[in-house]
Amino acid sequence: MKIPSGLRPMIDDGLIDEVLRPLKSGKEASVYVVRCGDQVRCAKVYKDMAQRSFQARAQYQEGRKVRGSRQARAMARSTKFGRREQETAWKNTEAEVLYQLADAGLRVPQPQGFLHGVLLMDLVADADGNSAPRLVEVDLEPQQAREFHAMLVADVVRMLCLGLIHGDLSEYNVLVAADGPVIIDFPQVVSAAGNNAARQMLLRDVHNLRESLGRHAPELLDTYYGEEMWALYEQGELRPDAALTGRFVFDEHTADTGAVLSSIEDARQEAIIRQQGREAAAAED
DSSP states (O other): OOOOGGGHHHHHTTSOSEEEEEEEEOSSEEEEEEEETTEEEEEEEEOOOOTHHHHHHHHHHTTOOOSSHHHHHHHHHTOHHHHHHHHHHHHHHHHHHHHHHHHTTOSSOOEEEEETTEEEEEOOBOTTSSBOOBGGGOOOOHHHHHHHHHHHHHHHHHHHHTTEEOSSOSTTSEEEETTEEEEOOOTTOEETTTOTTHHHHHHHHHHHHHHHHHTTSGGGGGOOHHHHHHHHHHTTOOOTTOOOOSOOOOOOOOOOHHHHHHHHHHHHHHHHHHHHHHHHHHHHO
């Protein structure tokens, strides 16, 4: 096939020997199956995004660390340089996170390098050696769905223990490999401690898994693993090997707004009395 321009530098550098076929194309990247020596891998080529895309990304990038105060200021002001730096940071994030997650033992594609805006990874394959299908494309038996759910929830917990949330996890970015589910697509990964929407995004991720796998194992629909793990995380008690139950007791107490308003009024009246006392004392002097 014709060599995509984004892969030409890696071909020239000898990192890729042959482009075998396109695998997937999306709004932010195109993925190709490539040959590197005697290994078949995949190469993810990130597309340069228009300025309009930065608005949508802002919710994910909140709380991320930026190298250098100059870059941070430029990105905050959305200058031309800042947008370039933001684009570079977005592309670099997935490679950095993949190495971190792979080192921690999570079920993610093994990264093999990031150069010229291209992320090189091991190809996730099915039992026949073909590129693995997405979870949405697979029909599962109930027991298999339960096993997949347990494996995916365990990896979400491990990510959260690293201070990370996928942020866009669903049946569309989980591949079904020969030995089970593999999570993919991490450029939008969220800082658990630094993002105000972190809890909301974690619950959305876990609920997406619950809904998709619950179609095959309906009892999963009555679980609350996201709420349980976030409560433990907030308390500093979440561990990578945490044995979660999926049960969670919601706080259903109604706020006593009357008592709150009464306390505010009492404080206001007390402040008025003190002020009147100070004014009276000043008049006597």
